[in-house]
Amino acid sequence: MAVERPPLLERPEFERQSLGKAATTDVARPLSLAERLANMDPVRKLTVLLAAIVIWELYTRTAEVPALIFPTFVDTIAALWKGLFQYDLATQTWTSLKILFAGYAIGMAIGATLSFIAVSGRFGSDILSTLASMLNPLPAIALLPLALIWFGLGAKSLVFVLLHSIVWPVALNTHTGFMSVSEPLRMVGRNYGLRNVRYVAKVLIPAAFPSILAGLKLGWAFAWRTLIAAELVFGAASEGGGLGWFIFASRNELDIAGAFAGLLVVILIGFVVENVVFRKIEERTLVRWGMQS
Amino acid sequence: MSAVRERPRTDPVPRPEIERTPIDVRHIGQIERPLSGIERVWNVQIVRNLTVLVMFVVIWEAYTRIADIPPLLFPSFTDTCVAIVDAFRDHRMLAKISFTLTSLLTGYAVGLVAAAVLVSAASIWRVWADILTTATAMFNPLPSIALLPLAMLWFGLGTFSLVFILVHSVVWAVALNAYVGFQGVSPTQRMIGHNYGLRGVMFAIKILIPAALATVLSGMKIGWAFAWRTMIGAELVFGATARGGGLGWHIFENSELLNIRQVFAGLFMIILIGVLVEYAIFRTVELRTVRRWGMQR
Known part of the structure; x- marks a missing residue:
């Protein structure tokens, strides 16, 4: 059946004369050096940092804030220098870090064992989830008075509260990570005949690594906070040592510049661990495996 | 044009017909049975x-x-329960819990507002984004309890110092997570928002916050965890100096008096509140939002 086609409309031909001046300015131009510098991330961040320091220095100098309330930046750096080379800031820092590493290593081992038990059976998983969900919201520092009674003053009590602050976030996150490993991945593992330790090491851990790493980071954050708080308590209770104690003692001697120097060291260590160590681990694993951008 | 090669066809091989007799399955044992009550x-x-x-x-x-075990070292469960009832009976415990929770909620609320302001500024101006990322990278790893000695010097002993360090413990964790979440909102969703003509606050409420809610919520949870730990720590360390005193102070006071049953009672209340907040409040919010929307398993 033939369809009646409408006749083609013929439009008249025309030719545009001048279009007039385009209203755009630069469409494309090479960026100037200043602009290219301002587009670099480290440059902008360093500028912010420098600006903050300059404002701090200017504020304390022009408003004549008493050094007892808020020391100048120069004073703080001088105090840091003095603390590192004349007083025992370096050894105090080392004391803190040693306890922290010991607690972190043991805590990771316990957390790993707990989650290994939890993947081996349903009742084990119930024990872990009940215990962890109950004990995870309990701030570790609240156990310090008890730990002092049980283990006496010293590194043992500190390691005990550190353990408490690390084990639960690590175990909880590892467990959730293991539980959400997809079924095909598990089946691939079983297909290869992997069992027990090799199954966990070759299939579960790589697949659940984002969640495990999140747990490790959270555990680190809690441990770092707990350690500083615990040393402040020690400072209040008895003569101890460590970075928290340094801050507390400096403040008690009204050496506020010294307290600021202690805070700077705390910030520096935290910054290095969170933005260098963990970032590197992420780049080597998650980013490389395409699990995180 | 290339000719398609003709495959030589083979006739199907006829296979002999067979008939299987049912196999005795009893050696397998139970295949299916109703579960017992237990x-x-x-x-x-x-x-x-x-x-x-x-x-x-x-x-x-x-x-x-x-x-x-001497009750001075480790009281029994029944002792602890009796201690909890005792503590509630003379209203000390309720007053302490309400003191802790009031300061905590004030600090948390102020911290959330501050984080919201910072993140909004960072989403609009690039300078503020730089300031925010630099500040969070620096201050997030700084335990806010370390600021307490200084805060007490600046603001005196009292609730204001507590709120100051609580805000510090909340604001960076929340701002960092919210900002990362907003950055990760896909351009498609952003363009849909622009297409609807949403701008400024409406754009944030209708597009950014729902799309990044999973990250924002996890930031709020971490912020809560930090604030909760900071609060108890601060009361433990300096509860003696701040008037009133809350749960942390209850633990410290009773451990000094070697009244370990009351210490356990305090720990119990802390666990109870922590579990309630994490599992009753945050879990409910998650179930109602990100899980229901299929953003999180």
Whole structure:
């Protein structure tokens, strides 16, 4: 059946004369050096940092804030220098870090064992989830008075509260990570005949690594906070040592510049661990495996 | 044009017909059977969790009774329960809980508002984005409890110092997560928002916050965890100096008096509040939003 086609409309031909001046300015131009510098991330961040320091220095100098309330930046750096080379800031820092590493290593081992038990059976998983969900919201520092009674003053009590602050976030996150490993991945593992330790090491851990790493980071954050708080308590209770104690003692001697120097060291260590160590681990694993951008 | 090669066709091979006789399956054992009452009860998650709890309470009670642990070191479960009832009876415990929670909620609320302001500024101006990322990278790893000695010097002993360090512990964790979440909102969703003509606050409420809610919520949870730990720590360390005193102070005071039963009672209340907030409040919010929307399993 033939369809009646409408006749083609013929439009008249025309030719545009001048279009007039385009209203755009630069469409494309090479960026100037200043602009290219301002587009670099480290440059902008360093500028912010420098600006903050300059404002701090200017504020304390022009408003004549008493050094007892808020020391100048120069004073703080001088105090840091003095603390590192004349007083025992370096050894105090080392004391803190040693306890922290010991607690972190043991805590990771316990957390790993707990989650290994939890993947081996349903009742084990119930024990872990009940215990962890109950004990995870309990701030570790609240156990310090008890730990002092049980283990006496010293590194043992500190390691005990550190353990408490690390084990639960690590175990909880590892467990959730293991539980959400997809079924095909598990089946691939079983297909290869992997069992027990090799199954966990070759299939579960790589697949659940984002969640495990999140747990490790959270555990680190809690441990770092707990350690500083615990040393402040020690400072209040008895003569101890460590970075928290340094801050507390400096403040008690009204050496506020010294307290600021202690805070700077705390910030520096935290910054290095969170933005260098963990970032590197992420780049080597998650980013490389395409699990995180 | 290339000619398609013709494959030589083979005739199907006829296979002999066979007939299987049913195999005796009894050697396999039970293939299917109704679960017994015990098994069905055991399959309920809550029952298993409660069993674990009861088991621990029994082990605790039996251990302290049989090994004759002095109550100064480790009180039995019944002692602890009696201590909790005692503490509630003379209203000390309620006053302490309300003191802790009031300061905590004030600090948390102020911290959330501050984080919202910072993140909004960072989403609009690039300078503020730089300031925010630099500040969070620097201050997030700084335990806010370390600022307490200084805060007490600046603002005096009292609630204001507490709120100051609480805000510090909340604001960076929340701002960092919210900002990362907003950055990760896909351009498609952003363009849909622009297409609807949403701008400024409406754009944030209708597009950015729902799309990044999973990250924002996890930031709020971490912020809560930090604030909760900071609060208890601050009360433990300096509760003696701040007037009133809350749960942390209850623990410290009673451990100094060697009244360990009351210390355990305080720990119990802390666990209870922590579990309530994490599992009743945050879990409910998650179930109602990100899980319901299929953004999180």
